[in-house]
Amino acid sequence: xxxxxxxxSVGKKYGQKTVLSNISFSIYEQxxxxxxxxxxxxxxTILKLxxxxxxxxxxxIFVSSKKISYVFQEPRLFPWKTAIENILLPLMVSGHSKxxxxxxxxxxxxxxxxxxxxxxxxxxxxxxxxxxxxxxxxLSLCPDILLLDEPFSALDSKxxxxxxxxxxxxxxxYPMVVxxxxxxxxxxxxxxxxxxxxxxxxxxxxxxx
Amino acid sequence: xxxxQVLTAIGFxxxxxxxxxxxxxxxxxxxxxxxxxxxxxWEMLHTPYFYDNFLISIKRISLGIIFGGFSxxxxxxxxxxxxxxxxxxxxxxxxxxxxxxxxIVVLAMLWFGMGxxxxxxxxxxxxxxxxxxxxxxxxxxxxKELIEVAKIYKFPFFTRIKNLYTPAIAGPLSAAIVMITCxxxxxxxxxxxxxxxxxxGYAVGITRSNLEIPQLFAWILTTLxxxxxxxxxxxxxxxxxxxxxxR
Numbered sequence: 133x134x135x136x137x138x139x140x141s142v143g144k145k146y147g148q149k150t151v152l153s154n155i156s157f158s159i160y161e162q163x164x165x166x167x168x169x170x171x172x173x174x175x176x177t178i179l180k181l182x183x184x185x186x187x188x189x190x191x192x193i194f195v196s197s198k199k200i201s202y203v204f205q206e207p208r209l210f211p212w213k214t215a216i217e218n219i220l221l222p223l224m225v226s227g228h229s230k231x232x233x234x235x236x237x238x239x240x241x242x243x244x245x246x247x248x249x250x251x252x253x254x255x256x257x258x259x260x261x262x263x264x265x266x267x268x269x270x271l272s273l274c275p276d277i278l279l280l281d282e283p284f285s286a287l288d289s290k291x292x293x294x295x296x297x298x299x300x301x302x303x304x305x306y307p308m309v310v311x312x313x314x315x316x317x318x319x320x321x322x323x324x325x326x327x328x329x330x331x332x333x334x335x336x337x338x339x340x341x
Numbered sequence: 342x343x344x345x346q347v348l349t350a351i352g353f354x355x356x357x358x359x360x361x362x363x364x365x366x367x368x369x370x371x372x373x374x375x376x377x378x379x380x381x382x383w384e385m386l387h388t389p390y391f392y393d394n395f396l397i398s399i400k401r402i403s404l405g406i407i408f409g410g411f412s413x414x415x416x417x418x419x420x421x422x423x424x425x426x427x428x429x430x431x432x433x434x435x436x437x438x439x440x441x442x443x444x445i446v447v448l449a450m451l452w453f454g455m456g457x458x459x460x461x462x463x464x465x466x467x468x469x470x471x472x473x474x475x476x477x478x479x480x481x482x483x484x485k486e487l488i489e490v491a492k493i494y495k496f497p498f499f500t501r502i503k504n505l506y507t508p509a510i511a512g513p514l515s516a517a518i519v520m521i522t523c524x525x526x527x528x529x530x531x532x533x534x535x536x537x538x539x540x541x542g543y544a545v546g547i548t549r550s551n552l553e554i555p556q557l558f559a560w561i562l563t564t565l566x567x568x569x570x571x572x573x574x575x576x577x578x579x580x581x582x583x584x585x586x587x588r
Contacts, residue, residue: 204486210508221500273494
């Protein structure tokens with residue numbers, strides 16, 4: 133299997149504070165990784181390094197694809213754009229015509245059960261709905277790498293369960309490399325086929341499910 | 342009428358009443374009453390002299406605001422995104438904002454002579470820093486989390502300007518535009534008073550020389566009318582359009 137992401141002795145410091153030190157691991161095609169570990173250990177930093185939002189202080193990172201989608205803890209929707217416009221914009225930037233983008237956006241909003249709310253501004257949507265729009269935005273791009281940073285942490289357990297199922301179904305339909313950051317092993321295991329546990333800033337343990 | 346409109350109407354009536362009371366207690370050579378000013382304006386409306394001066398001032402104010410607003414927005418956007426440019430432009434911004442308007446009038450008259458170019462230049466130079474500062478502050482306050490989203494989805498520069506920065510700064514920018522409209526009208530009148538031979542400011546100078554106090558106040562009302570047109574007919578609908586997501 134091809135390596136999609138490689139961390140080679142990667143370290144990251146913010147000022148004097150070391151967040152990651154000498155971390156090495158590889159992620160392969162069709163890996164769905166549940167990235168576990170206590171709060172503040174550096175899980176989000178790993179995602180930010182993969183996405184290019186942060187640069188490593190030491191070591192090397194290899195990412196084979198630039199087609200990356202990222203679902204953050206908060207929905208991070210543009211408040212001045214409607215639900216569908218939030219999905220349309222990245223699609224059009226990625227090269228889709230307006231008509232194509234519209235069809236794709238409608239399909240994903242529909243799959244998230246939001247077709248009735250496509251013209252709503254984020255402020256008019258509930259927290260769960262906003263996070264579903266954010267997920268639809270990420271999935272609609274059919275990324276090679278999907279980064280999920282505790283995307284459902286702010287939701288109640290019932291909503292969380294249904295969104296995890298929805299996500300698992302989407303990944304099944306369109307295979308991609310997924311990194312799913314969570315505090316909860318059981319939640320991660322519903323989606324992941326491998327678990328990586330970051331137990332300290334310099335120790336990442338890999339295990340297959 | 343909603344509560345806001347009722348209170349605004351009451352404030353307007355209080356202002357008019359205060360003006361009337363003051364006029365009743367002052368000599369008419371110092372202050373015309375609202376009725377005298379409105380009557381005088383009505384008479385002026387029937388003369389081509391009014392429209393010649395009114396239209397030339399409108400043209401100067403519009404051009405000055407367009408040049409000042411546009412350059413303030415462009416440089417403010419660049420400086421908001423790039424700190425180095427901001428530091429480079431800071432001395433110029435400080436120089437223009439600190440210089441008394443009357444000195445800019447004198448310099449503009451020296452460089453461009455009397456007339457429209459001088460007035461437009463003045464309005465543009467004085468209003469541009471207001472838009473510039475509001476744009477820079479607005480861009481610096483743009484949600485960093487949304488900037489990360491734009492990076493993740495690889496928005497090109499102009500897509501970021503159009504879809505991220507411009508809507509994010511629409512609030513402070515509209516406030517700045519309303520401010521420069523009022524400022525622009527005041528500067529135009531001052532520039533015309535000191536260095537033009539047509540326009541509202543020029544007409545104000547003539548009425549002052551001839552001690553035609555009701556006409557002087559009629560021109561003041563005309564200036565307020567111009568600001569009201571810009572603010573309520575032009576900019577408020579644009580502001581409402583850009584801020585519709587907040588309703």
